[in-house]
Amino acid sequence: MVNGVGAIDSRLLGHLFSSAPMHGVWDDAARLQGMLDFEAALARVQSRLGVIPQTVGEAVSEKAKADLFDLDAIGEKVPLGGNIAIPLVKALTAKVEGAASGYVHWGATSQDVIDTGFMLQARAGIAVLRADLVRLGGACAVLADAHRATPMVGRSFMQHGLPTVFGLKAAGWLDTVGRLIARLDTVAEQSLALQFGGAVGTLASLGADGAAVRDQLAAELGLPVPPTPWFTMRERIVEIGSALGAIAGIMGKIAGDIVLLMQTEVGEVFEPSAPGKGGSSTMPHKRNPVGAATARGAAIQAEARAGALYQIMDQQHERAVGGWQAEWGLVPELFVLTAAAIAPLIAVIEGLEVKAERMRANLEITNGLIFAEAVMMKLAPMIGRDVAHHVLEGASKRAVAEGLHLKAVLTESDEVRAHLDEAEIAAIFDPLGYVGSAEIFIERALEHWRSSRASDEG
Template identity: 70%
Template sequence: MKAVFGDRARLQGMLDFEAGLARAQSALSVIPADAAPAIAAQADASLYDMADIGRKAVLGGNLAIPLVKALTERVDGDAKRYVHWGATSQDVIDTGLMLQIREGLSLLEDDLTALADACAMLADAHRATPMVGRSFMQHGLPMPFGLKAAGWLEAAHNAITRLARLRKETLALQFGGAVGTLASLGEDGARVRDRLASDLDLHAPATPWFTLRDRLVEITSALGITAGLMNKIAGDIVLMMQTEVGEVFEPAAPGKGGSSTMPHKRNPVGAATARGAALQAQARAAAMFTTMDQQHERAVGGWQAEWGLVPELFVLTAASIAPLASALAGLEVDAERMRANLEITGGLVFAEAAMMKLAPDIGRMEAHHVVEAACKTAIAEKRHLRDVLGEDETVAARLDSAALEALFEPMGYVGSSATFIDRALAAWAAFTKKA
């Protein structure tokens, strides 16, 4: 991702715009036919001194000014007169950025696909691995670990779909000349614009969008959402790797996850890296909203702020996905510890199951009262809830010992979990097959 948004790629995107513009204008006889190949032959970023262009951009105010000058100097003969014909700096910079974004989105989709595949593997392998579902950081009810992984899978699937849609629908050519009228091209402006959009495989909006940045902010918002999802998934892993929990572990490797002072530690370094990058990405995504306040037809400040924010946002979003995908692909799941953690409350996580079993006979409110009282007794006397319920006359009259024992089987009270896992896996399988 750093390469996609690096100096050379930035110049190459701008040069691709200039070459495409010359081809479009040549095809429409706006400039001589032999001008296009002469210009395109020099549209190679490796031909230019990036450091020199960078220094000169400080005086010019943007990269396009020194780049166009350097390109013009390299083009031979009369063709040099037609470099950048009818365009303005923002046309070059914005369109070049759109070309970079297209490649960047594809990279993110690839990384998210690897992450989703890892989640699908976990969901399928652990559809019958019971663990405790937590509510407000407290033990709630039993659930299969596969359902948690299926939730991660669906989130990743949604992120891929979102980015793919934006890549196909939102990337747009910027070409409007000085203030969006293309007056320098006379009546040929709209035709050239449409031809150029086709050449670069970008959408041609009805009007130039110099200071209307909704397209760009929609893309960066999607990256912020993606980074937020990575933060959540990585956060789950961090919490499950706590010593007191110990339900999953990132894959071990020499030198990975250790401490400089505590030899026994196994740190969640992949999740930590993902979270650190995600938090920074989300901050930049939020900052992009502030850049939308752009004045009249060409902006001062907001547009320039994007130049750093967008590349950094793409790099940081990628950095939130890659280490997490690696961690999930080799995630070690301790099913025995998950089962043991279910038992640390002495059966209290099965209180709802007991209540719902009694409710048809005595009503939900009465069942809630009976089980709640039993829970209080179990806590006070440090006894298992099953044993306390077995001594209650109301319960004993309706549930024999076998029925009571069955209530405390974790996979016996997971509702539609299997269906939910199957649906997430089926949707992902259909998506990958179609792709």
């Protein structure tokens, strides 16, 4: 098999668009082991229930270890049957000794093996993503707490809007990461499930024992048992994919914020520096946002795969043609790319250099126009909001036209001075004087984060 085609497995790109822990959850050995875990658990349960001889469970479990199998040999045979389960079951049967070999895969079908193996992998993958998000959220919490009173420009339509504080931006990241963790928890609880239905979902091959085997098999594997087999009802897969797509999307958004704040003209934050990191092949002075760029690149690829999962929900009758098979590539890549979108952001946020002095300097770029709403709201109770808006609109236009600071224009305005003296006007131009409930919002985000993590520990 040729290496280096897909980004997540490329020797050249894999360190960018892969995550070692997540890759270990979804590599070929892990895929094989998930399926073998199903076969071993099935044999043990059926042995206990007396459906098959009691010695079979132990005999199958002893051989159900991925390192005993030749992955290349199995892979070469996959095209003949159209899925991994067929050659794997044959290989497992050949390894189980004696009469026990005749009871391997008893009453099961290929999709039972593949889907349940996938669910075991997804459970492990969700745990990896959750741990990464907890670490990322912890870094965001540190920033939110440290920069409660670090004023900066709040931007609307990419333009200077009003003053805010960097701690609130970080708190917004934190709050969203917390929700993503909660969503993963919900997916783990509601979307993971055993798949075991036999040929068309009736388990007819097990006669009266089908439901009992199914229930105990779910317990053996630690997976929920749904009321019916779900061969072609793939909303479970889409729910998992949707949660990962949302994670990837938010990683792209946070990375995008950092990229914009790192622009030369802005210069309000910088990724942590390291020898050889962020340089240019031709411009020696460059300090590129490589971590954020990598996160965005992985996120875009992950979102594409998450979106594609919606296209495979229309599956035919009891067994699908094409849609199910498409999941085998889409879902593992989605997990790996989502993890790859989180990983660089952890390093970026944990080591983020915040330039508070540049943030404050940028507040003055508009010569005070960023405080126009603050002055308007100060005047509104005295002259009405519409009149105050008209006064500030005119003052702002004059400030721009004549290159004056808004404060100077207002100080000369008879309409304004009739209600505000010079000291009152000057006081309005304190950035921290017009950040509203930012401190409350930050504290609420931090408290929710702390209580959620305390629940984890509990």
